[in-house]
Amino acid sequence: MSTVHNEPEKASNGIKAGQEYTVSIEKLTFGGAGLAHIDGQTIFVPGAIPGQQVRISITKNKGRYCESKILKVIKRAIEEIQPRCQHFHDCGGCTWQNLPYDKQIDYKEQIIRETLEHLTPVGEDVRKQLPGRVLKIIPSPQVFHYRNKLEMSFGYEAMTAQEHNGKRITLDESPVIGFHQPGNWETVLPVTECHLYDEQIGLLVQDVNRFMQDTKLPVYNPKTNKGMLRSLLLRRGVQTGEHMIAFVVKARKKELEPLFQHFMRFAGRSGLTSLLVIENHGQNEKPEIPKIHTLVGQPYIKERLFDLEFEISPFSFFQTNTLGAEKLYRAIASAADLSQTDTVLDAYCGMGTIGQYLARYCHKVVGIESHPTAIDDALKSAGKNRIGNITFYKGRTEQILDNQLKAGGKYAFDVIVVDPPRAGLHPKARQAILAHVPKKIVYVSCNMATCARDMGDFLKEGYELRSVQPVDLFPHTAHIETVSVLQKK
Numbered sequence: 001m002s003t004v005h006n007e008p009e010k011a012s013n014g015i016k017a018g019q020e021y022t023v024s025i026e027k028l029t030f031g032g033a034g035l036a037h038i039d040g041q042t043i044f045v046p047g048a049i050p051g052q053q054v055r056i057s058i059t060k061n062k063g064r065y066c067e068s069k070i071l072k073v074i075k076r077a078i079e080e081i082q083p084r085c086q087h088f089h090d091c092g093g094c095t096w097q098n099l100p101y102d103k104q105i106d107y108k109e110q111i112i113r114e115t116l117e118h119l120t121p122v123g124e125d126v127r128k129q130l131p132g133r134v135l136k137i138i139p140s141p142q143v144f145h146y147r148n149k150l151e152m153s154f155g156y157e158a159m160t161a162q163e164h165n166g167k168r169i170t171l172d173e174s175p176v177i178g179f180h181q182p183g184n185w186e187t188v189l190p191v192t193e194c195h196l197y198d199e200q201i202g203l204l205v206q207d208v209n210r211f212m213q214d215t216k217l218p219v220y221n222p223k224t225n226k227g228m229l230r231s232l233l234l235r236r237g238v239q240t241g242e243h244m245i246a247f248v249v250k251a252r253k254k255e256l257e258p259l260f261q262h263f264m265r266f267a268g269r270s271g272l273t274s275l276l277v278i279e280n281h282g283q284n285e286k287p288e289i290p291k292i293h294t295l296v297g298q299p300y301i302k303e304r305l306f307d308l309e310f311e312i313s314p315f316s317f318f319q320t321n322t323l324g325a326e327k328l329y330r331a332i333a334s335a336a337d338l339s340q341t342d343t344v345l346d347a348y349c350g351m352g353t354i355g356q357y358l359a360r361y362c363h364k365v366v367g368i369e370s371h372p373t374a375i376d377d378a379l380k381s382a383g384k385n386r387i388g389n390i391t392f393y394k395g396r397t398e399q400i401l402d403n404q405l406k407a408g409g410k411y412a413f414d415v416i417v418v419d420p421p422r423a424g425l426h427p428k429a430r431q432a433i434l435a436h437v438p439k440k441i442v443y444v445s446c447n448m449a450t451c452a453r454d455m456g457d458f459l460k461e462g463y464e465l466r467s468v469q470p471v472d473l474f475p476h477t478a479h480i481e482t483v484s485v486l487q488k489k
């Protein structure tokens with residue numbers, strides 16, 4: 001959350017932090033905020049939707065634009081609907097639950113067109129053509145309850161500090177389970193429902209709350225690094241019916257055995273295939289080297305995509321919308337339009353899901369992934385799925401592609417598929433991809449801003465943008481997945 005500044009930061013256009021205005025929201029922008037103008041100055045209003053009239057307070061004047069926060073909605077938008085979740089306005093997980101789904105995806109498609117046009121670093125003549133390449137967005141098969149993974153935090157609803165005999169002590173008030181609100185890593189907002197995850201979530205949260213009250217196990221406090229219960233990780237195999245519950249704790253060796261006894265009360269939950277306790281002694285929410293204790297079942301759950309099966313460990317990357325992922329992978333196959341003689345690179349392959357799906361349409365697939373356990377999972381699943389024409393390399397894409405070139409080009413890639421994290425491609429990865437001169441580059445992205453930046457290099461070096469297929473994997477949020485195809489001219 002932005003904070004209000006009392007001192008003006010930049011006053012070149014006369015708008016100062018702390019000033020209040022009433023504005024009308026014109027449209028939605030990349031990242032999810034509403035757009036408004038004051039005397040021609042661009043104002044971003046997080047949480048607002050087009051058609052609303054809102055009272056805002058300016059939080060930052062950045063010169064080219066201002067950031068603000070809503071004080072009050074003065075007039076509702078005609079298309080505004082009642083959000084399904086009681087936590088919508090507080091939790092920060094959903095951005096647009098108050099917009100009908102068909103409107104959400106129309107806006108997403110429009111945002112992709114505008115981002116491409118504004119952020120692709122190429123000449124204006126090329127840039128102007130890019131929005132015309134964007135295809136109709138593919139909607140998510142499920143609009144609610146589509147997420148197969150959820151992380152909740154144990155924590156305190158409120159924390160206050162007091163002086164006591166010259167010492168400052170922190171009072172933790174009411175331990176709860178819920179979510180950290182955006183920008184607030186200290187306290188936790190208690191939640192009783194989440195409509196993005198399984199419908200059973202409410203019952204589980206009730207049980208966990210009762211468990212906290214009964215056992216009085218100390219909840220972790222990130223400020224003091226004291227306490228035991230840190231977070232709860234839930235994963236489900238939507239197509240297999242399997243379910244994982246993992247309690248992330250900070251506990252000494254002698255405390256673990258009694259903890260296991262406590263957690264076994266969750267063992268009888270329906271559909272539960274994996275009950276885990278994961279030790280995390282670090283300051284970060286996610287343990288760097290997780291120590292996993294399996295109380296029930298295996299330290300993974302199985303999930304299916306098409307006819308392929310994958311074993312998902314607590315922290316492995318797997319698309320969070322299983323049925324949506326099938327739509328995405330079909331869009332990738334259609335974009336790649338492979339022939340049986342093609343050699344394909346699946347770069348940033350995670351556990352090799354895209355490559356294993358594409359392997360049936362081509363001669364050979366090579367996967368590259370930097371995360372060691374993901375590559376182990378990729379090897380294991382390719383073996384179990386009996387895919388004989390796939391090879392994996394562990395390491396950074398930029399490095400491995402460079403080595404391939406130095407070794408005299410072991411692989412001549414006809415098609416290169418990339419699916420990088422939000423930061424996009426390393427400049428060296430872009431150079432190495434170009435040096436391999438593939439016929440086609442298929443760019444799968446969850447961040448159109450970095451994708452547009454990277455595509456600029458390809459467009460300047462002899463490729464043309466054939467199509468951009470948006471796929472909605474994240475209803476009610478501002479996230480948008482895209483599959484772009486660049487063809488060698």
Ligand SMILES: C[S@@+](CC[C@H](N)C(=O)[O-])C[C@H]1O[C@@H](n2cnc3c(N)ncnc32)[C@H](O)[C@@H]1O
Nearest residue numbers: 317348349350369370371395396397419420421
């Ligand atoms: C968005 S995920 C895509 C995973 C996979 N393609 C899928 O659909 O499930 C990005 C992956 O890139 C990996 N990664 C990050 N930086 C990398 C790099 N420099 N080289 C190779 N892999 C990298 C991450 O570990 C992660 O698994």
